[in-house]
Amino acid sequence: MNRKVLWIAAVIVVVYLAIARQILTIAFGLEILAAIIALVLHEISHGLVALYYGDHTAARRGRLKLNPLAHIDPFGTLLLPAMLLLMHLSPIGYAKPVPIDPSHMRNPRKATLVVALAGPITNLILAIVAGIALRIFVYANSYSGTMPLLNSMNNSSTIVGYFWIYFGIINAIYFVFNILPIPPLDGSAILRRVVGEAMYYKIASNMKIFIPILLILVFIFPTLLSHLFDPIIRLWVHIFIPASAIA
Numbered sequence: 377m378n379r380k381v382l383w384i385a386a387v388i389v390v391v392y393l394a395i396a397r398q399i400l401t402i403a404f405g406l407e408i409l410a411a412i413i414a415l416v417l418h419e420i421s422h423g424l425v426a427l428y429y430g431d432h433t434a435a436r437r438g439r440l441k442l443n444p445l446a447h448i449d450p451f452g453t454l455l456l457p458a459m460l461l462l463m464h465l466s467p468i469g470y471a472k473p474v475p476i477d478p479s480h481m482r483n484p485r486k487a488t489l490v491v492a493l494a495g496p497i498t499n500l501i502l503a504i505v506a507g508i509a510l511r512i513f514v515y516a517n518s519y520s521g522t523m524p525l526l527n528s529m530n531n532s533s534t535i536v537g538y539f540w541i542y543f544g545i546i547n548a549i550y551f552v553f554n555i556l557p558i559p560p561l562d563g564s565a566i567l568r569r570v571v572g573e574a575m576y577y578k579i580a581s582n583m584k585i586f587i588p589i590l591l592i593l594v595f596i597f598p599t600l601l602s603h604l605f606d607p608i609i610r611l612w613v614h615i616f617i618p619a620s621a622i623a
Contacts, residue, residue, distance in 0.1 A: 403538060410543040411457045414499060414550055415471040416447045421498035422491055423474040429487035431480040439474045447471040460594070460601070468553060468594075468601070492565035499551040506544030507616030513537050514617070541617075548612045549605050559583040 423434030452470035559580035
């Protein structure tokens with residue numbers, strides 16, 4: 377069967393489950409939108425930094441576009457986050473990796489490190505921008521609590537507020553997750569510099585099953601992600617949501 381047909385069928389199943397469980401709401405859509413934007417900008421940043429260092433591979437392959445269709449991985453960008461949201465969990469996910477050719481870069485040893493870290497740093501910047509936008513939004517609308525933003529989608533004002541909250545949190549999670557020095561995550565570029573090429577490739581070959589094992593554990597132990605991400609969420613909330621808004 378055509379692979380595209382399989383992905384379409386899978387998306388239909390996820391949408392059906394969301395409808396059946398009555399969670400196909402505006403909030404659900406905003407959460408998926410926030411996750412997709414965070415992932416797309418993460419990948420574009422890799423390509424832009426690579427371009428700065430002289431590698432035009434991503435640009436030639438059309439991967440510097442804001443169009444999410446150029447970056448979406450059907451499973452990692454759509455199905456995985458959606459399934460996690462169906463389980464009432466914060467969605468981790470991934471987009472199609474931007475193609476990079478270090479041989480085209482100036483100072484490839486330095487460039488590959490900067491290119492790898494560009495993604496997580498972008499998510500960190502977006503988390504901060506979202507937090508600042510939220511503080512401005514809360515003060516401008518004189519909210520005395522966050523509950524109207526989290527539980528009410530009756531007008532455009534609460535929709536905007538909810539988006540900034542979720543967009544900030546999801547970018548903070550993506551930053552921490554991707555900065556971990558574990559292959560194949562972006563932070564493994566730091567490990568590569570520390571241990572050297574030979575040892576890095578040996579470690580990387582033994583870590584190929586890390587992501588599949590993590591996904592299996594998430595579905596076996598649904599609360600695992602909550603335990604991992606709760607400290608990140610609480611820190612972001614503590615920094616960016618005004619005390620007057622959570623009193």
